[in-house]
Amino acid sequence: QTHRFFGSTEAVYAGTRGIDIAERLSEQVSTRDSVKIWLETTAVAIYEEKTVGVWRASDDQYLLIKPEILLVATGARERSLPFKGNTLPGIYGAGAFQTLVNRDLVRPARNLFIIGGGNVGLIAGYHALQAGINVVGLVEALPKCGGYKVHEDKLARFNVPILTSHTILEAKGKDHVQSVIVAKVDDQFHPIQGTEREIPCDCVLIAVGLNPVDEFISKAKEVGLPVHAAGDAAEIAEASAAMFSGKIAGLEIAQVLGVDAPEIPKSWRDFESILKSRPGEIFKLDSGVLQGDVFPIMHCRQEIPCDPCASVCPNNLIHIDAADIRHLPEFCPEAGKNCIACERCVAICPGLAITLVDYRRDKDNPTVSIPMEFAEHYLEKGNVVAVTDVEGHVLGQFPVLRTRTIKPYTHTLVVRVQVPAEIAVEVAGIRLIAGWNQPMKTEDNFVEETDQENIVCRCEHISADQIRQLIREGVRDINQLKAATKATMGACGGKTCLSLIRKIFREEGVPLEEVTDPPQRPVFVEVPLEILARNRQEAD
Structure with missing residues (x-):
C-alpha cells in the first residue's frame, strides 16, 4: 500500500505510507532475539495431532511443528x-x-x-x-x-x-x-x-x-489447539486496527504462556473498537469559525479515526479529542500563537483533505496550498490549473505560484495556487488535465464478443445457473453440489466459490441454517504432493 494510513500517529504510525510501516515493523521484529523468522515459508495445514504443517520453499523442506499456542494473522481474501x-x-x-x-x-x-x-x-x-x-x-x-x-x-x-x-x-x-x-x-x-x-x-x-482467511482458526479450534487471531483474520477492518489488535493478541498470548506481561488496559480495548469503527456522520464546514490571515481548512468532514494533522502542528493549534480520535479536527488559534503556514498538516493528511489559505500578501487574491500525489512535471510554476471544491465541482482556472515537498512527507506535492478571496475556503483539490477520464474512444459501435456465462467456480468453470438449478431441485447439502458439479473441488479449495454458493442459497430463499457445509480438510494451501510424500517417507 503506497498511501498514508489513517488512525493514530502515536499508536499505529498514522500519516506514514503502508510500505514504510511494513519496513518499520519488520525491523522491530528482526531485532528480537526471541523471534525466529522463516521467510519463503508457508503454513499449509493443521492436523488432528495438533501439529502445523509448513513448507519451507527456500530449502524445499516440509516440517511438522507442534506449538503450545497459535497466532493466526493471515489477513483476508x-x-x-x-x-x-x-x-x-x-x-x-x-x-x-x-x-x-x-x-x-x-x-x-x-x-x-x-x-x-x-x-x-x-x-x-x-x-x-x-x-x-x-x-x-x-x-x-x-x-x-x-x-x-x-x-x-x-x-x-x-x-x-x-x-x-x-x-x-x-x-x-x-x-x-x-x-x-x-x-x-x-x-x-x-x-x-x-x-x-x-x-x-x-x-x-x-x-x-x-x-477473513480463517480456515486455520476454525481447524485449530476443531482439533483443540489453542489459537488466537489478529487483524483481518479475526475481523475485517482498516490496517491500523489490524496492527493494534496484533499488539493486544501478543500480550494475551504472553499471559497464557506464563510470561510476566502487563495486564491489558481497558483503554486499549476501547481504542481498538475506535480503530475498527465504520465511517460516521458527515458534517458541513462552518466557514464562520475560520479566522486570521492564514489558517488550515479541514475538508475531512466525516467522523473517522485519524489524527496526524494534530500531531504535526508546531504550535499545537490543531485539536482532536484524544479520547476519541473519530471526532473532527479543529483549528484553535491562541493568543500570541497562530498558524505559521508551515504546510505540514497539508502534506501529512492521509485523505489529502487539508488546504491552507494565506491572505497575508493579497487580501483579495489569497494563496491556497493544496496537496497532490502526482509527479511534479504535471504541476509546475506558471501552469494554469482547474481547482475544485470537495464534491469535485470546478471553481475556475488559476495560476500555480509554487510547488514543493516537505521532509519527511515525501511524494506529497504541496501546490500553492492564487485564487479570488470569495472561493478560497471552498478550494479542496486540483483536477489535472492530463488525459484522465476522457470518454473512451472506440473505432466503431460493434463489440465483438463470445457467449459468456455467469461463473461461480472458476477452477471447475461452474456457472451460477448450474448451482441455482440444483438448489431449486431441492439440494441443501453443499457436498451434494460438489458431487454433481465439482464446485469447491478445484485448486483453490473453495476459497472463492464457497461464499458465492452460500449467497445463491440466500437469494433462493434458503436459510443458511438449512444448508450443510462441506468439511474442511488439509491442506489449505497448494503444495506439491511430492513434498508431503517425501516427508511421510522420512518419518517412516
Whole structure:
C-alpha cells in the first residue's frame, strides 16, 4: 500500500505510507532475539495431532511443528462477484491490480471500470489515476459509498463517475473486456429494467469486500489447539486496527504462556473498537469559525479515526479529542500563537483533505496550498490549473505560484495556487488535465464478443445457473453440489466459490441454517504432493 494510513500517529504510525510501516515493523521484529523468522515459508495445514504443517520453499523442506499456542494473522481474501462474462481477460481483483500498479509498475489497462465503493475500490481507483489510467466509472449497489468520504472525494476531483444504487450485469468482449453493462437497482438490489447502459472499458476491477482467511482458526479450534487471531483474520477492518489488535493478541498470548506481561488496559480495548469503527456522520464546514490571515481548512468532514494533522502542528493549534480520535479536527488559534503556514498538516493528511489559505500578501487574491500525489512535471510554476471544491465541482482556472515537498512527507506535492478571496475556503483539490477520464474512444459501435456465462467456480468453470438449478431441485447439502458439479473441488479449495454458493442459497430463499457445509480438510494451501510424500517417507 503506497498511501498514508489513517488512525493514530502515536499508536499505529498514522500519516506514514503502508510500505514504510511494513519496513518499520519488520525491523522491530528482526531485532528480537526471541523471534525466529522463516521467510519463503508457508503454513499449509493443521492436523488432528495438533501439529502445523509448513513448507519451507527456500530449502524445499516440509516440517511438522507442534506449538503450545497459535497466532493466526493471515489477513483476508477478496470476495468475488458472479456476473455474465466475469472470467474474461482483463477482470482483476483489487489486490492483483494494486500489486501490478504499485509494486511491479505495470499499467494493466487504459480505461478502468470499478465495482465496489468501499475503501479498497476507492483507493485502487486513485492508484489507477496516479498510474495514468483513465477511470471510466465506479458502481456501488448501496445508496452511498461505504468507504471514507475523503477517498471518494479524491475520485470526484478527477471527474470519475460514481454511480451509487447501481450494479454490473455483464462484461462484454471476445478475447478481452471491451465494455460493461450496468443498471440501477431497487431497494432490494434487483436491477431495474430499462435503466441499462453500456460503458466502454478494457479492464474491470472487482472490489466488493473481503472475507477473513480463517480456515486455520476454525481447524485449530476443531482439533483443540489453542489459537488466537489478529487483524483481518479475526475481523475485517482498516490496517491500523489490524496492527493494534496484533499488539493486544501478543500480550494475551504472553499471559497464557506464563510470561510476566502487563495486564491489558481497558483503554486499549476501547481504542481498538475506535480503530475498527465504520465511517460516521458527515458534517458541513462552518466557514464562520475560520479566522486570521492564514489558517488550515479541514475538508475531512466525516467522523473517522485519524489524527496526524494534530500531531504535526508546531504550535499545537490543531485539536482532536484524544479520547476519541473519530471526532473532527479543529483549528484553535491562541493568543500570541497562530498558524505559521508551515504546510505540514497539508502534506501529512492521509485523505489529502487539508488546504491552507494565506491572505497575508493579497487580501483579495489569497494563496491556497493544496496537496497532490502526482509527479511534479504535471504541476509546475506558471501552469494554469482547474481547482475544485470537495464534491469535485470546478471553481475556475488559476495560476500555480509554487510547488514543493516537505521532509519527511515525501511524494506529497504541496501546490500553492492564487485564487479570488470569495472561493478560497471552498478550494479542496486540483483536477489535472492530463488525459484522465476522457470518454473512451472506440473505432466503431460493434463489440465483438463470445457467449459468456455467469461463473461461480472458476477452477471447475461452474456457472451460477448450474448451482441455482440444483438448489431449486431441492439440494441443501453443499457436498451434494460438489458431487454433481465439482464446485469447491478445484485448486483453490473453495476459497472463492464457497461464499458465492452460500449467497445463491440466500437469494433462493434458503436459510443458511438449512444448508450443510462441506468439511474442511488439509491442506489449505497448494503444495506439491511430492513434498508431503517425501516427508511421510522420512518419518517412516
